[in-house]
Amino acid sequence: MEEKYYEISSDNIEKFVNNLVAQNNEVIAPKDKDGDTFYDKINDFKDADLNILLSKLSFKEYLLPKTETLFEYSISGSNINILDPLENTVGNGETDVSANGGIGSGSESSRKKSVKRIIFGSRPCDAGAGPIMEKVFNWDYKDEFFNEKFKNLYIISIACVQPDNYCFCTEAQLSPESSYGSDILLKKGGSGYYAKVITEKGLELINSSSENAGLFKEIPKETFPADKDWKAAFDIKKTQGFLDKNFTSGYFQEKFLSCIGCGICTYTCPTCHCFDIQDEGTNEKGKRIRNWDSCQFGIFTLHTSGHNPRVTQGDRYRQRLMHKFKIYNEKFNKYLCVGCGRCSRNCPEDIDLKEITSELSLMESSAGD
Amino acid sequence: MENIYLPKLAVIKEIIQETPDTKTVRLTVDGASIDYLPGQFGEFSCIGEGESTFGFASSSLRKEFFEFSFRTSGRATSGINSLNVGDSIGFRGPYGNFFDTGKMKGKDIIFIGGGIGMAPVKSILEYCLDERNDYGKITVLYGAKTVMDLMYKNAIEEWKAFANTDVVITVDPGGETPDWKGRVGFVPTILEELPVKGDNAVAVVCGPPIMIKFVLKSLEKMGFNKEDIITTLENRMKCGIGKCGRCNIGSVYVCKEGPVFTAKEIESMPNDF
Numbered sequence: 001m002e003e004k005y006y007e008i009s010s011d012n013i014e015k016f017v018n019n020l021v022a023q024n025n026e027v028i029a030p031k032d033k034d035g036d037t038f039y040d041k042i043n044d045f046k047d048a049d050l051n052i053l054l055s056k057l058s059f060k061e062y063l064l065p066k067t068e069t070l071f072e073y074s075i076s077g078s079n080i081n082i083l084d085p086l087e088n089t090v091g092n093g094e095t096d097v098s099a100n101g102g103i104g105s106g107s108e109s110s111r112k113k114s115v116k117r118i119i120f121g122s123r124p125c126d127a128g129a130g131p132i133m134e135k136v137f138n139w140d141y142k143d144e145f146f147n148e149k150f151k152n153l154y155i156i157s158i159a160c161v162q163p164d165n166y167c168f169c170t171e172a173q174l175s176p177e178s179s180y181g182s183d184i185l186l187k188k189g190g191s192g193y194y195a196k197v198i199t200e201k202g203l204e205l206i207n208s209s210s211e212n213a214g215l216f217k218e219i220p221k222e223t224f225p226a227d228k229d230w231k232a233a234f235d236i237k238k239t240q241g242f243l244d245k246n247f248t249s250g251y252f253q254e255k256f257l258s259c260i261g262c263g264i265c266t267y268t269c270p271t272c273h274c275f276d277i278q279d280e281g282t283n284e285k286g287k288r289i290r291n292w293d294s295c296q297f298g299i300f301t302l303h304t305s306g307h308n309p310r311v312t313q314g315d316r317y318r319q320r321l322m323h324k325f326k327i328y329n330e331k332f333n334k335y336l337c338v339g340c341g342r343c344s345r346n347c348p349e350d351i352d353l354k355e356i357t358s359e360l361s362l363m364e365s366s367a368g369d
Numbered sequence: 370m371e372n373i374y375l376p377k378l379a380v381i382k383e384i385i386q387e388t389p390d391t392k393t394v395r396l397t398v399d400g401a402s403i404d405y406l407p408g409q410f411g412e413f414s415c416i417g418e419g420e421s422t423f424g425f426a427s428s429s430l431r432k433e434f435f436e437f438s439f440r441t442s443g444r445a446t447s448g449i450n451s452l453n454v455g456d457s458i459g460f461r462g463p464y465g466n467f468f469d470t471g472k473m474k475g476k477d478i479i480f481i482g483g484g485i486g487m488a489p490v491k492s493i494l495e496y497c498l499d500e501r502n503d504y505g506k507i508t509v510l511y512g513a514k515t516v517m518d519l520m521y522k523n524a525i526e527e528w529k530a531f532a533n534t535d536v537v538i539t540v541d542p543g544g545e546t547p548d549w550k551g552r553v554g555f556v557p558t559i560l561e562e563l564p565v566k567g568d569n570a571v572a573v574v575c576g577p578p579i580m581i582k583f584v585l586k587s588l589e590k591m592g593f594n595k596e597d598i599i600t601t602l603e604n605r606m607k608c609g610i611g612k613c614g615r616c617n618i619g620s621v622y623v624c625k626e627g628p629v630f631t632a633k634e635i636e637s638m639p640n641d642f
Contacts (some may be wrong), residue, residue, distance in 0.1 A: 277374070
C-alpha cells in the first residue's frame with residue numbers, strides 16, 4: 001500500500017495503546033523486570049519502558065517460542081494417536097507462549113481467537129528480524145507454526161535516536177530509523193510522535209475504532225521528519241567477500257579461542273532460528289517439541305559415529321558468521337543479522353560482532369588493493 | 370493447515386537383525402510401500418523417544434514395503450530398537466534429491482559402501498539389479514570394520530546371483546576371523562586393486578566421511594570423471610526440510626540440495642563435512 005503519515009500527541013498515543021488493550025488485544029512492550037527490560041504483556045501504557053535503547057531480548061519468541069509443541073501423542077498398546085495442534089488452533093497458533101522465561105498468566109492460554117498480538121515500542125532492528133526469519137520458514141516447505149504467529153503479529157516501532165557502541169544496524173543494511181518489518185513506525189517529534197503507516201495491518205490498527213482513528217492527524221509526507229544521513233562505518237558486502245574466499249583463514253581459529261561456546265549470542269539473536277526436535281513425555285502420552293538450538297554447541301553437528309564436521313569453537317563461530325553474512329545472503333539476498341548487537345553486549349568474553357564484521361570487511365578491502 | 374512436522378504412521382512388517390547393534394526395518398503405509406527414489410531420506414521416529422534421519426535402504430521398484438537400517442546408538446534409535454513387528458514408526462518424507470538413474474543407464478557401475486553407509490548404496494544397487502539389463506557390468510565393494518559388523522548377509526547372496534555382477538566384501542585389517550574368506554583391507558586400498566576402469570562407468574559411494582574422502586581420490590586415480598562419481602552425504606539433521614540449520618556444508622543444505630552429490634559438486638564445497 002501507499003504509505004500514510006500522521007501526527008499524534010503524547011496524550012493520544014497513550015490513549016491509543018490503552019484502547020488497543022481495551023479492545024482485548026494482547027499488547028506487548030518493553031517492560032522493566034527486576035532491573036532489566038524485556039518485551040512483555042502490558043495492561044496499561046504506563047507499564048511500557050520506552051526510554052531504554054534495547055530490551056535484553058528481542059521478541060523472537062513471539063514468532064519462534066523457546067519451546068513449541070509440534071504434536072501431541074498418546075499410546076495404548078500398539079495404538080498411537082497423534083493430535084495436530086494446527087488442526088485445533090485458529091488464529092494465534094501456539095497459545096502457550098508467555099513472555100520471557102515462561103512467566104505468564106493462565107489468561108494467555110485462553111486468549112480469544114480474534115485477538116491481535118501487538119508489539120508496541122519495538123526497535124527497528126527487532127522489527128526487521130520477522131521478515132528475515134519468514135523467508136527461511138517458507139522456502140519450499142511452509143512452516144505454519146511460524147506463519148500463523150507472524151500473520152497475527154502487529155508491529156509498532158519507535159525509531160532510535162542514538163545507537164550505542166555495539167549497534168551496527170546501518171552496516172547490516174537497516175538503520176536506526178528503518179521501517180523494514182514494521183507496520184507503523186513512530187518518530188519522536190511535534191506534539192509527541194510522527195507516525196508512518198507502512199502496511200494494511202498498520203492501517204487496521206489505526207482504524208480499529210473511530211475513536212482510535214480520531215487520535216491520528218493525517219499529515220503530508222513532507223511533514224514527516226526525514227531520516228538522518230546514517231553512514232555505515234564499513235561495507236558489509238566486503239565482509240561477505242572475505243567469507244566467500246577465506247573459509248580456511250586462521251582468523252577464525254585465533255579470534256574465537258576465547259569463546260566458551262555458551263551460545264548466548266544465538267540465544268539473544270533476533271534472527272537466529274536454528275532448532276532441535278525432541279520428544280518429551282512418557283510411553284503413554286507426551287509431545288514432540290522443538291526447542292531453540294545453537295550452532296555454538298558441539299553436539300549441534302555431531303554424527304552418531306562420533307565424527308563432527310565442526311570440531312573447534314572457531315569452526316562453530318565461523319559457521320555463525322558464514323550463515324549470517326554469506327549463506328543466507330546467497331539464498332535470500334538479505335543478511336541474517338539486524339545489527340542489534342545483543343550477541344556482543346551479552347557475550348561473557350566480549351566477542352564483538354560489530355568489530356569482527358568490520359575487521360573482515362577491512363581485511364577484504366586491503367586484500368583488494 | 371498443513372503441519373510439516375507431523376509424521377505418518379508406518380507399520381513394521383519385518384525386522385532383520387543385521388549385526389548385534391544394527392537392524393533393517395521393513396515398513397508399509399496403508400499396506401504398501403510409499404513413493405520415493407533411491408538416494409532420498411526420511412525422518413523415522415519411535416513416537417515418544419524421538420526422530421532420526423535415515424536414507425532408504427530398499428529399491429523403490431519393490432512395492433510391497435520400504436526399508437531403512439539403523440545402528441542403536443542414542444535415545445531415538447534405542448526406541449526404534451525396542452519396537453516389534455506390527456508396531457508403528459513415525460515417518461516423514463521422502464526428502465532430498467536422488468540418484469540420476471537415467472545417467473547411469475548403459476554404463477558399468479561400481480557401488481562402494483562402508484559400514485552402515487552401505488544402506489543408501491543398497492537402495493540404488495537393488496534398484497539397478499531390479500532392472501539388471503539396463504546397466505553394464507556391476508561391481509559391489511562393501512567394507513565393514515569386522516566380520517561381525519557386516520550387514521546385509523542375505524542380500525549379499527542375492528546380489529551375487531545376478532549375471533555380470535561382482536561382489537567384493539572386505540573387512541578392516543584386524544577385523545577378520547580365522548574362517549573369513551573375503552578380502553582384508555580398507556575400502557580405498559581394495560578398490561584400487563579391482564579390475565574397474567572409469568571409461569563409460571559410474572561410481573556410487575557412501576560411507577563414513579573419511580572413507581568417502583579417500584575413495585574419491587582413488588576413483589579419480591582410476592580414471593573416473595568427477596561428474597561420474599556420485600556420493601550421498603548424511604549430515605546430522607533434525608527437520609530434513611531446510612529450517613533447523615545444521616546440515617549445511619558451506620552454502621549447500623544437504624537436506625534440500627542433497628544428499629546426493631557428484632565429486633565435482635563436492636570439490637566446490639568447503640571442507641566442512
